[in-house]
Amino acid sequence: MTRVTVLGAGGWGTAFALVLADAGCDVHVWARRDAVARELHESRTNSVYLPGIELPTGVRATTDAAAALAGADLVVLAVPAQALREHLVRWAPLLPPAAPLVSLAKGVELGTGARMTEVVREVTGAAQERLVAVSGPNLALEVARREPSATVVACTDDTTGHAVADACTTASFRPYLSTDVVGVEVAGAVKNVVALAVGIAEGLGYGDNAKAAVVTRGLAESARLGVALGASSGTFAGLAGAGDLVATCASPLSRNHRAGVALGQGRGVQEVLGAGQVAEGVRSAAAVLGLAHSRGVQMPLTEQVAEVVAGRRSAAEAARALLSRPRTTDGI
């Protein structure tokens, strides 16, 4: 039986632990907070992050990372993007030397512009073949309810990719394999920024035409950045790109979408984040933009989201700025 350690017991870490357990793995979850670990371990529920969901028997939880990681065949990293490095520095000496390291986070690191597998590689020194990104249209609550969902398991090494896909294939959760780690990670990070933009449009009271324009132009700029970083453009038409935008931009379950609506309604970013929302796009917007600037890539939508999030521009001003840009000729 594959022994898997999931580091992070938020919505997605917990839902992914459920998937792994359904797939027949021996699952050990690390939670940051004692109360979450105890509830998961004793009642097999996580009422803060996944109300109404019961995990399969056998899933264990602890706040002791060393105990959670002992003997792991596979390690899943499920903490938010901006917290990954600080945690990994502590976890690195505890990681089993050969286990694949799977990143679930959708973000780009502020200050470095690093993708999540780049952070993992820098901190742990793990070979590229051990690094895996899992990303797709995967709203945690729907996955945990065992509603049909597909995802992308991206790894440069086929054998590792298949091993991770085997560990998370169930009757309702279907992974597709890709070797385009860069594309899958860029698509996941930028979609959170686009979801904020769609929410902002909604909060401003705009209709479906505006939202469709934001999604489509957001996808175009996501693909532009990805290709500049070496990704395949096809990745952005797939599950990790267009697929995740469809799910996130339409769903009231998306925290980025909800945060965007609040920003569009004129609420400040502190108020939005203070309401318990972990919306990765809020912090990734500036990081994605920095990465784009470093490669000479234009990302006008991301630029406006970063302005709104920083409080330098109102949502209405951002919309006006986008509508008054010089005409472009790419036609997509």
Ligand SMILES: NC(=O)c1ccc[n+]([C@@H]2O[C@H](COP(=O)([O-])OP(=O)(O)OC[C@H]3O[C@@H](n4cnc5c(N)ncnc54)[C@H](O)[C@@H]3O)[C@@H](O)[C@H]2O)c1
């Ligand atoms: N929730 C989803 O539907 C979903 C789906 C796919 C991907 N993701 C991605 O997975 C990653 C984790 O998301 P999540 O939904 O599990 O997040 P979450 O906010 O629900 O949980 C985050 C987990 O990390 C822990 N944590 C550790 N350090 C932290 C810190 N400094 N700040 C905040 N939390 C900290 C929290 O205690 C919690 O256990 C994000 O990058 C997100 O974009 C989420």
Ligand SMILES: O=P(O)(O)OC[C@H](O)CO
């Ligand atoms: O709730 P969000 O906005 O973080 O989105 C969750 C997932 O990324 C959807 O695929």
